[in-house]
Amino acid sequence: MKNEYDVIVVGAGPAGSIAARYAAEGGASVIMLEKDRDVGYPVRCGEAISKVGVSEFITPDERWISAHISKFALISPDGTEAVIEFGDAGYVLERRIFDYELAKTAANAGAEIVTRAYVNGLLFENGKVSGVKYEYRGEQKELKAKIVIGADGVESRIGRWAGLKTYVDFREMECCVQVTASNINVKGDTLYFYFGENVAPGGYFWIFPKVNGAANIGLGVSGMVGKKRSALSFLNNFMENNFPNAPVLTAIAGGVPSSITLEKISAPGIMLVGDAARQVNPLSGGGIASGMIGGSIAGRIAAEAIERNSLDHILKYDKAWHERLGKRHELFEKIKNGIYNFSDDKFNKIAHSFNKIPYEKRTLGKLFTTALFNQPSLLVDVAKVFII
Numbered sequence: 001m002k003n004e005y006d007v008i009v010v011g012a013g014p015a016g017s018i019a020a021r022y023a024a025e026g027g028a029s030v031i032m033l034e035k036d037r038d039v040g041y042p043v044r045c046g047e048a049i050s051k052v053g054v055s056e057f058i059t060p061d062e063r064w065i066s067a068h069i070s071k072f073a074l075i076s077p078d079g080t081e082a083v084i085e086f087g088d089a090g091y092v093l094e095r096r097i098f099d100y101e102l103a104k105t106a107a108n109a110g111a112e113i114v115t116r117a118y119v120n121g122l123l124f125e126n127g128k129v130s131g132v133k134y135e136y137r138g139e140q141k142e143l144k145a146k147i148v149i150g151a152d153g154v155e156s157r158i159g160r161w162a163g164l165k166t167y168v169d170f171r172e173m174e175c176c177v178q179v180t181a182s183n184i185n186v187k188g189d190t191l192y193f194y195f196g197e198n199v200a201p202g203g204y205f206w207i208f209p210k211v212n213g214a215a216n217i218g219l220g221v222s223g224m225v226g227k228k229r230s231a232l233s234f235l236n237n238f239m240e241n242n243f244p245n246a247p248v249l250t251a252i253a254g255g256v257p258s259s260i261t262l263e264k265i266s267a268p269g270i271m272l273v274g275d276a277a278r279q280v281n282p283l284s285g286g287g288i289a290s291g292m293i294g295g296s297i298a299g300r301i302a303a304e305a306i307e308r309n310s311l312d313h314i315l316k317y318d319k320a321w322h323e324r325l326g327k328r329h330e331l332f333e334k335i336k337n338g339i340y341n342f343s344d345d346k347f348n349k350i351a352h353s354f355n356k357i358p359y360e361k362r363t364l365g366k367l368f369t370t371a372l373f374n375q376p377s378l379l380v381d382v383a384k385v386f387i388i
Ligand SMILES: Cc1cc2nc3c(=O)[nH]c(=O)nc-3n(C[C@H](O)[C@H](O)[C@H](O)COP(=O)(O)OP(=O)(O)OC[C@H]3O[C@@H](n4cnc5c(N)ncnc54)[C@H](O)[C@@H]3O)c2cc1C
Pocket: 010, 011, 012, 013, 014, 015, 016, 033, 034, 035, 036, 040, 044, 045, 046, 047, 048, 049, 117, 118, 119, 120, 151, 152, 153, 154, 176, 177, 178, 218, 252, 253, 254, 255, 256, 273, 274, 275, 276, 280, 285, 286, 287, 288, 289, 291
């Protein structure tokens, strides 16, 4: 390990690994510090991702694909199932292996990786972030860098230490719980989404199939709902009613920042990526693909800043992210606030109308327009979504 690097990346999740890789590929000297013993573990994720989201960064590999997804099933509160076929559109991953392989792509590009390195503070010089303090094998150490990239996930503290406003209102923070259970009798090519007051008010409940009859089963509810009734009690209820004898292999809980991106995600010497920057898609709660996109932009810009010897260049990251995805997330956030406030009755009516369309003609766009044409009152909600 050297005494100083061009770029230190904190956290070896998907966003951190891709940031490290792009910075290293751009010619910067890079080290990535991860607090856990193993990259990729523990997994706190439903592991669903689109094929497009993966393929931009790594060639799909059966070793980390648990299920190939070609259908969505949307289940309304009265149990009506609306199925949409997409072709070979996505995957349920084995993130334990996927994250590890992403980190390897960073290592192959020249980035050093140190696990069990717990970053517990930042170094500053002339008001600018100039490195990190970290604990490694019981020893407190310091490491200098021209740029620190905070990829330390939803519980990130790097941004706050750097003086960025990282607060997310609890209404925007989805409380998520999930079990991975076996003997789950669902179709292996379908992602199941359940809506309604009894399963996941203000959010959705999911079953994502995995290999050999296992599945990730969980839900996310807004912090508003979570205050009154815990996400866990919804999950326990669902499991008792639907899979009372399914052996549970793992149980996890975590927050998903279903908000728009932070107002500022870079400052002198510091950039934030992934959950740390709140780059999650606010509508779906998915953050793997968008985190990798954020990481790639930050890594590329960091390398350019080093190459040009112009550290102010990193401040271009905010705009570049906003143009690539941030703007779209602002629209998704409005749509989310419209959809997740639908009543059970509304969800049921939409599903009934949609199921009248011949199976082969069902698309997401059709679902949207059917909802509008068959239930004109929805127009008001949708209009609100786009106007407000
Ligand atoms: C229950 C649940 C289900 C989800 N399901 C999906 C899904 O199906 N699809 C999807 O796309 N997204 C899903 N998400 C969201 C997704 O998991 C995250 O958006 C994604 O992991 C973000 O990647 P990241 O690299 O920003 O952060 P992370 O993957 O959280 O990685 C952060 C890394 O930083 C390390 N770290 C943290 N602090 C420090 C420190 N101080 N020093 C050193 N290292 C540190 C952590 O150990 C970790 O390895 C889900 C989230 C939850 C909670």
